[in-house]
Amino acid sequence: MTTLPAKTDKKLGLVIDLDTCVGCHACVISCKGWNTENYGAPLSDQNAYGADNSGTFLNRVHSYEVQPDVGAAQLIHFPKSCLHCEDAPCVTVCPTGASYKRVEDGIVLVNESDCIGCGLCAWACPYGARELDQAEGVMKKCTLCVDRIYNENLPEEDREPACVRTCPSNARHFGDLGDPDSAVSQLVAERGGMDLMPEQGTKPVNQYLPPRPKDTLPDAGHEFDVLAPFLEPIATEPKGFLSWLDKTLEKF
């Protein structure tokens, strides 16, 4: 079994905004691309174009329809990857020491050359954040793009996780959640960021920002025609520049 560090110097992680995520899966594709072309064994697919296809992903987005106590149902898109837990059961269960948590930044990684593919860590993770690669027989998980964030061969603006760099709705943020003054910690404080399944006692570093309540129609008792604003009569007489142009052309 493998021990966790008593304390880490930083708590690097992600803050994911469930209010602005639009479920586009761009983060899923950029994660798969970067982690297939770079660090460790590529993320394999099986029968990719067949009916019973499967594959290895480090980040997946699930979509749910949620009915709040008051108001209309909302569609919530929920991206899920490793949360780099402080008290990570996937590490302590590992029989070879392949799974470990880094002292310097708190990132949880798998040393693939020591992984025997027993799958114990995937069973221990309550979030389903680890996937055994079927082609390579090694355990895969989010690396927090450790090969990007410190990579001096990349332009400075690219030294952040691929999923964060790609997200078109700015729903993903990266930083040190152990520093109360960091931008991510302040965002969590402002928006009431939450631990995922705190009852599991894993102390996840990644945080989720809850969706804001949606607007309600002022007169919800009456039928509302959403097309009405587009069916307003349009002006029949040209105005401004078009009026001048119209009059000028009439002279010819």
Ligand code: SF4
């Ligand atoms: S989310 Fe799962 S895989 Fe990631 S550190 Fe926590 S227990 Fe381990």
Ligand code: SF4
């Ligand atoms: S941080 Fe990197 S490895 Fe983790 S989900 Fe994002 S793109 Fe994938």
Ligand code: SF4
């Ligand atoms: S890229 Fe951003 S908006 Fe799209 S699914 Fe991922 S987190 Fe959501």
